[in-house]
Structure formats: C-alpha cells, structure tokens
Amino acid sequence: MPTVPDVPLTGALxxxxxxPGYERDRLDPDLALGSRVWRLTQxxxxxxxxxxxxxxxxxxxxxxxxxAALAAVLGPWLGDPDGPPDGVPxxxxxDQLEALVELARxxxxxxxxxxxxDEVARPLxxxxxxxxxxxxxxxxxAVAAAHGEEIQRWAADSRGAWRWHGYADTGxxxxxxxxxxxxxxxxxxxxxxxxxxxSGGTPRAVTVWPEVPLDAELRARxxxxxxxxxxxxxxxxxxxxxxxxxxxxxxxxxxxxxxxxQLDRLLADHPDDAGLAAAVEAMGSHVRTGAVRPWLEMIxxxxxxxxxxEHGTPIDDYALGGWSR
Numbered sequence: 001m002p003t004v005p006d007v008p009l010t011g012a013l014x015x016x017x018x019x020p021g022y023e024r025d026r027l028d029p030d031l032a033l034g035s036r037v038w039r040l041t042q043x044x045x046x047x048x049x050x051x052x053x054x055x056x057x058x059x060x061x062x063x064x065x066x067x068a069a070l071a072a073v074l075g076p077w078l079g080d081p082d083g084p085p086d087g088v089p090x091x092x093x094x095d096q097l098e099a100l101v102e103l104a105r106x107x108x109x110x111x112x113x114x115x116x117x118d119e120v121a122r123p124l125x126x127x128x129x130x131x132x133x134x135x136x137x138x139x140x141x142a143v144a145a146a147h148g149e150e151i152q153r154w155a156a157d158s159r160g161a162w163r164w165h166g167y168a169d170t171g172x173x174x175x176x177x178x179x180x181x182x183x184x185x186x187x188x189x190x191x192x193x194x195x196x197x198x199s200g201g202t203p204r205a206v207t208v209w210p211e212v213p214l215d216a217e218l219r220a221r222x223x224x225x226x227x228x229x230x231x232x233x234x235x236x237x238x239x240x241x242x243x244x245x246x247x248x249x250x251x252x253x254x255x256x257x258x259x260x261x262q263l264d265r266l267l268a269d270h271p272d273d274a275g276l277a278a279a280v281e282a283m284g285s286h287v288r289t290g291a292v293r294p295w296l297e298m299i300x301x302x303x304x305x306x307x308x309x310e311h312g313t314p315i316d317d318y319a320l321g322g323w324s325r
Contacts, residue, residue, distance in 0.1 A: 007077075009049040009052055011074070013037065013049075014074060014077045018084075034100060037049075038111040060091060067091055074090060124281055124287065125179050125212070126180060127178065129174060129209075130175050130176075138172075140208040142168050143167065143168040144193060151195065151203070154203075161231070163206065164195045164231065165194050165228075167191070167192045174191055177210055186212065188212055211284075214283065224262055225262035226283040230283070234286040243287075244299065248302045280296070
C-alpha cells in the first residue's frame with residue numbers, strides 16, 4: 001500500500017482558492033489558485049511545495065486507483081464532495097499543480113497576482129422595471145421585434161448557442177438601472193432579453209430587464225461573444241461562477257469556435273486592460289473580476305478544451321446531460 005503523503009502547503013492552496021461558497025462569489029477560482037501559488041513563492045516555500053506535489057505524483061503511480069487515492073488525500077482539504085471545480089478529475093488537478101510548480105520555479109512573474117478583493121465577482125449594475133402593468137411584456141416584445149431575423153436564424157441553427165441575448169431601445173421609459181459602484185440611478189428606455197432553446201419547441205424567454213445602452217458597434221464586431229456574455233453573466237439569475245461554467249459548457253460546436261475566435265480578437269484589439277474591461281461591460285456583461293484579462297484568457301482556454309463528463313471522460317459537444325437541439 002502506498003504511503004499517504006502529508007501535504008499541508010498543497011492543502012492550504014486548495015482551501016484558500018476554493019473555500020466553501022466559492023461558486024457564489026468567485027468569478028474564477030482557478031485564478032485564485034495561481035495567485036496563491038505566487039504568494040507561496042514570495043514566502044520562499046516553492047521547493048517544499050514542489051516536494052509535496054512530487055509525493056502526490058508518486059502516490060498516483062503506486063495506487064491501483066489514482067483518482068481515489070488523490071481524493072482521499074486532497075478531498076478533506078478541498079471540502080467539496082464533488083471534487084475540483086469544473087468537474088475535472090483529481091488526476092487532472094494534479095497535472096495543473098505540476099504545471100504551476102514549473103511556473104513557480106522558472107517564471108513566477110507570469111503567475112496572476114490578485115488581491116483578495118480582485119478574486120470576488122463584481123456585480124456592475126442592477127435594475128428594476130417601473131411598476132406599471134405590462135411593462136416587462138412591452139420590453140420583451142420590443143427587443144424581439146428589433147432582432148426578429150437574427151432570432152429566426154439562431155432558432156433554426158441546430159448546432160448553435162443554447163441561449164441568445166439581445167438589446168433594444170423600446171422608445172419609452174421602462175425602468176431604472178443602478179450602477180453598483182457609484183450608487184447612481186438612471187432611468188432607461190432600453191431593455192435586454194435572453195431567450196433559450198427548448199428541445200423540439202419554440203425558444204422561451206428566460207428573463208428580460210431594463211438596461212443601459214450597450215455598444216452596438218462592439219456587439220456587431222463580436223456578436224457570438226456578446227450574446228454569450230449577456231446570456232450567462234448578466235441578469236439571468238445564475239451566480240457569476242455558475243454562469244461562467246454554463247457559458248463554457250453550453251457554448252458548443254460552431255458557436256464554441258466562434259466565441260473563442262472572437263475572444264482572441266477582443267484580447268488583441270484591446271491591449272489596455274482598462275479598455276478591455278470597459279468593452280466587456282459595454283457588450284452586456286454585468287460581472288467581471290479586477291483581473292479581467294487573465295479571466296477572459298481562462299474562459300478562452302476552457303472553451304477550447306474538450307468537454308468532459310463527471311468522470312473526466314471527453315464527451316461529444318452535444319451530449320450535454322440529455323439536452324438536445
């Protein structure tokens with residue numbers, strides 16, 4: 001039977017990056033993991049931590065069931081019975097830790113450095129409709145009418161995105177948007193609408209909300225990306241981390257390739273981080289982290305990776321828990 005290693009540094013990294021409730025308030029806990037590795041290098045603990053990771057690799061080499069062996073050692077530190085974020089297997093998490101060891105040894109300056117405040121998903125704005133009867137229906141119909149042909153093309157595409165997000169000016173005041181950074185309230189005439197495909201049926205409205213004017217030029221330049229950000233990281237009801245996971249997992253097939261390509265262009269077109277953050281907000285996202293570039297790069301890399309089931313096995317793009325277009 002292989003010796004069970006003692007891994008306090010590795011355990012502390014996992015516990016710090018993925019604390020209980022991380023899925024509710026972390027925009028991307030994997031960035032927090034890299035940031036904590038950087039802090040470890042500053043404390044002079046790189047080689048002691050590297051030795052722990054090497055022991056974990058020896059454990060998997062000697063174990064009949066490497067996945068179960070890692071779960072027994074690391075699971076109590078993580079405190080999540082479902083294992084690592086994104087449903088990745090423990091062995092894949094070990095691969096990630098080994099890659100971080102290499103960065104810590106050779107290029108610690110490339111590790112993302114976040115303050116604890118930067119790790120939190122920042123809601124940018126919230127909204128409410130005016131209380132008059134029927135205003136939400138009026139807003140939803142206005143957005144749908146403004147994008148009728150676009151919605152028809154999306155609904156007819158059997159391998160397109162699961163959700164669609166659009167914005168339009170309704171021509172009348174519909175509600176108030178509050179900027180959560182300043183507390184400023186603005187009466188708006190615009191609205192955003194999210195539609196969702198249903199198997200064998202007409203798309204349904206997920207939600208509609210009053211919205212500040214979005215940047216039409218940016219949304220036209222990166223249409224699939226803008227729709228994905230607005231669908232999953234705006235007012236659709238999911239937490240930021242859940243929304244990001246759903247964005248990655250439901251953006252499949254040709255839509256996946258389009259979003260990845262547009263993310264590449266967005267990152268290249270906006271070398272200034274402040275401009276990049278403003279662009280993400282102007283396209284329709286309601287949340288972001290203080291480290292917006294590495295966050296978007298992480299989303300791009302995840303979209304470019306094969307989807308996996310709960311056992312870590314790569315799956316077909318459309319084998320999404322029984323969902324079928």
